[in-house]
Structures are given as C-alpha cells and as structure tokens.
Amino acid sequence: MTPSTLHDVRFIEPEKTRNYLNEDYGVFSWLLTKDHKRIGILYLLSVTLLFFVGGFFAFMLRLELLTPEGDLLTSDTYNKFFTLHGIVMIFFFLIPAIPAALGNFILPLMLGAKDLAFPKINLLSWYIYMTGAIFGIYVIVTGGVDTGWTFYTPFSTQYSNTHVFATTLGAFITGFSSILTGLNFIVTIHRMRAPGLTWFRLPLFVWSMYATSLVMLLATPVLAITLFLLMLERTLGVGIFDPALGGDPVLYQHLFWFYSHPAVYIMILPAMAVISECVAAFTRKKIFGYKFVAFASLAIAFLGFLVWAHHMFVAGISVYSAMIFSFLTMLVAVPSAIKVFNWTATMYRASVSWQTPMLYVMGFIGLFTIGGVTGLFLGAMGVDVHVHDSYFVVAHFHYIMVGGTVMGYLAGIHYWWPKITGRMYPEWWARLSALLIFVGFNLTFFPQFLVGYVGMPRRYHAYAPEFQVLNVLSTAGATVLAAGYILPMFYLFWSLWYGRKAGSNPWGAVGLEWATSSPPPKENFHVTPVVTWDAYDYPAFLKAMRETQNV
C-alpha cells in the first residue's frame, strides 16, 4: 500500500468498505467505465428495459386474441406488433440477456481475473448494442415494421412499405456487440484463468459460456452478411434473392437460419450455464458427470450448426436435403438430454434447499424438456407439415425461450443478486413471483400447443370462434405471467436498501466468485486466488477458504 492510500483509509468509515459500486460516483463513472461489473449492470438495465418493451407488444397481442374478431388492433397493426415483439425480445433481450449482463459480471470473477481480456472492447460492445437498440426504438416510434422477425424475402425486399431498412440495420449493428462479447469471453477464458484453474476445474458455467461465445463468433457474421445483402437488394436492386434478378428467395432462408438456429443456442446455452451452477449450489454436490456436461455444451454448439433447414421443410427445399436435416435435428437432442439427465442425477438423493433460484431450476428442467421434446415433433418432417406455422410452433419455441432462457435468467439474477448488490432479495416475495411465473407461463403457452395442433395458424389477428376458449385461457395466463415479471422489479429494487446484508458466500457455494466480498472490490480480488480444488469440491473449497482467512 502506498502512503497516500494509507492516509485516505483513515477517513473511510469501517462499514463502508470500498467496492465497485462506491469506488467512483457520477454518470460518467458509469458511462465511461471499463469495469466488467459496471458494464454488466449497464447491460442488465438496458435488457430489462427492452424486455418490458417487448412484453408490452406481447400483452397487446394477447389482448387482441381474447376475442375471435380482429377488433382491438387492425391487421396491419397486429402484423407490426408481433414483428416488434419478436425483434425486441430476440435481438435486444434474449441474445444479450445472460451472456452480456450476468456473464459479463460473473465470468471474470469465476476465473479469478481482474477483468475481461479487453475491457475497452467490452464497453464498446455495450455502445454498439445501444446504437442498435436506438434503431429499434426509432422504428417503434416512427411506425414499425411488419415482416416478422425473420425478414423473409420477397416480402421484406419488394413488398413491405414499413421500416425494413432501419430495422435490419439495427439488428445488423447489434450483431457486432454480440461478436465482440463472444471474442472477449473466448480470449478471457483462454488467457486469464487464475493459477491452478485448469480447464477441467472450470465451473460448468464457463464451459457453457465458452460454447456460447463460439456460436456468437461463428454464426453472427453470417446474419450480418445476410441482412446486408437484404438491404442491398431492397435499396439498390442487387439481385440476390429476387428470381427476376437471378436470385433465389429460399437462399435467404438458408442464410438466415444458418444464424438463427444456432442463435437459439446463444439463448439456451447460457441458461444451461446458470442451471449447472444453481444445481451444484443448492444440492451441495458435484455435478454428476462433470465432463459429459462440459462436452455436451460444445457438442450442442457444433451440432446446432447442422440442423437449420428444419425451419424450411415446407419452403420448397429438396426432400433428400430435408431428410438429412431431419436426422441431424434428432442428433442435437442427445447432448441436451445428457445435461437434463445429469442435473437430475445430481439432485437424486441430495438434500436440496428450495430457495428461489432452485425453484427456477425446477421450472427450467420441466419446461425445457417439454420444449425440447416438442422440438423433436417439429423436426420430424411429417408432423412438421401438419403443424408448420401453427400455434404449436409458437408454443414450442416459447417453452424453450421463455420456459428455458428466461427461467435460467431469473435463476441467475436471484442466485448472484447478493454478489452483485451485497444484499439478499426477500425470499418470500421471490418465491411467490417464481410461482406466479411458472403457473402463468404454463397457462399462457400450454393451450397454444392444443389450439395449434387442431389448426389455429400463427400471425393472424382474427381466428375461428371454436378456438376462443383456449385463447382466453392463454390471455389469462399472460396476465398472471406479467404480474410475475413485474413483481421482481419492486422487491429487487426494495432490497437494494432494505435487503439483508449478504456476506461473501450466502449460499455456501463453491466458486471463486464466492471467495471475494459482496459486492466485490473494483479489482475483484485483493490477492490473486490460487485454485487447489476441483469444480464443486465442497470440502476442499471450504478448507481453502478457511486457510486464506487465517493468513
């Protein structure tokens, strides 16, 4: 310690220890920060805002579908609302939510590092994300876009008279923030691990984030190129997708889904990352089959690239090609199933503590399994022909993205909330909101499986009267779900001031993020930790912690 800091220390009250939150004050100390923890918080605030924007559109869609007549929204407005719901939720919430908000905060802590490998690039990625989001907001305010989040040609290139260009430009820009985050994570995991933290001692969160980052890096550029070609054709008439100009509209779908199927794994792998940590923490056990779970993440990342045309079975692709893609789709279920079985095996005969994160874990496992298995229905060509573009598909991917990713995200928020803020959330309220979300979610989306299977198509504002009962149930569920999502906004905010002080390791969990104070100091660790224990090795970790305390 230099003399000057010694001098300063005398003026700090003992209980107000320095941490990343009170190190600096003022707007610019946040907007120009290079601290991965503060950037994580910036992301957390921005994705939360956009989640509620996307949620508003969802709620309006559900209100319209309360009655069979298209009476609340005109068909044009309805088209715009489901498009904006999809774009905002996917590009501006689900893709960045866990990696860029929670991952940013937790990953360097887990590795025993002071920061990510490229702190300035990390900040740049947030500004790029915000630039893309501003394009999104601009589109919302000035009249919307009606292509669906998939921007299918030829509608997007030739016919739509809405803001296709500004929207695709926004998605194009936001893609780069995800590329930079992926790059940053990969380099950090390779180069910044604490002494002794070998690859097979890494928490499974890190393995899953590594797999996510690979997908971000390899898939997102293809989306950028595809959207760029779309913009070129729409504005300059360059013939890529228009048959009259020598192009092919199905080529757009190939290129788009080459990104967008792997993008599902950009959303679900980080949720799986959170689930692994929570299962270990609340069963107080080593994850069963650690290496299988670790390699399953990489297998999901790889196989996820080989299945995209299952979105195109009825788009006029070759039957032979469709058979290959159908087969490969069945394969990708294997590593996901390995994970689910291993988490369940970890819980077997464990004494599980049922705190809120663990409730979300149980929600995740059940809902993700339903989502995954109905995904296999859809991957089978015959069934897909029957239910394609129906509410069955809508229900399936919401079970994955909301039942899976959002559950994982909320598990992570609650699990690391004490680390992020230094305060505990109120357990009773949090359990109530977890319950509301689980009930509300199932009530919203399970009826959609049924109504889709009997033939209700997606993306229409009016429907046949016999579908009304199931739609009313779904809208009622959406109301419960909304309450469940709004509740944490209040109690988490409340806990910032009134929550119980957390201490460094409130869950008694294993991991370097629990080996530093809550909230962590700006430089994460006062001394560089040396890792002598395997992942989730409780006795060894607790022994090591006692020894450091005694030093």
Added chain:
Amino acid sequence: MNDHHGHAPTHHVTPLPVYFAIFFALMILTGITVWISRVDLGVMNFPVAMAVAIVKATLVILFFMHLIHSTRLTWVVVLGSFLWLGVLFVLIFSDYLTRAWVMY
C-alpha cells in the same frame, strides 16, 4: 493471472521484398482473372475463375495476414472458420443439387 507464462508470440518480421513479390503475384493473378473472363472455357469458366480467386485469397491470408508465421492456435482458428464455411456450402448444396430429384 497466467497471461505471461513463457511463450510470448514470436514476432517474425517479414522482409519487405517478400511483400512486394506477393503484391506482384496478386497483380498478375488479377490480370489472369480479367483475361480468362474474356476467354470461353465452357464448363471450366467457373472452376478456373474460382481457382485463381482461391490462390489469391490464400496468398493474402498467408503473407499479408501473417498466418504463415503464426502459432498453431491461429491456424486452428483459420482452418476452423473455413470448415464452418464448408458446412454452410455443403448443406446448402445438399438442397440445391438434389432439388430436381423427384421421388414420387
């Protein structure tokens, strides 16, 4: 942190004449591209043009992007990227090349 445990990347300095030689080769190959575009090689038009383009891209990656003196990890990254491009092409062509085979 273990970010300085021994094997710092070796900085190989490529002599200037090599750069000029590569540049010269690229110019010649560009000339060939222009020339063969005016000669009708029948079915070979496309393969020949692509072959020249691939040679040019390889030269740029090896020398101008310094791959030839890079670590094995860099090679893995570059070859991996081309593998991914291969996945994109092979699976897209599994559609286009078999679309006309009718089975009913």
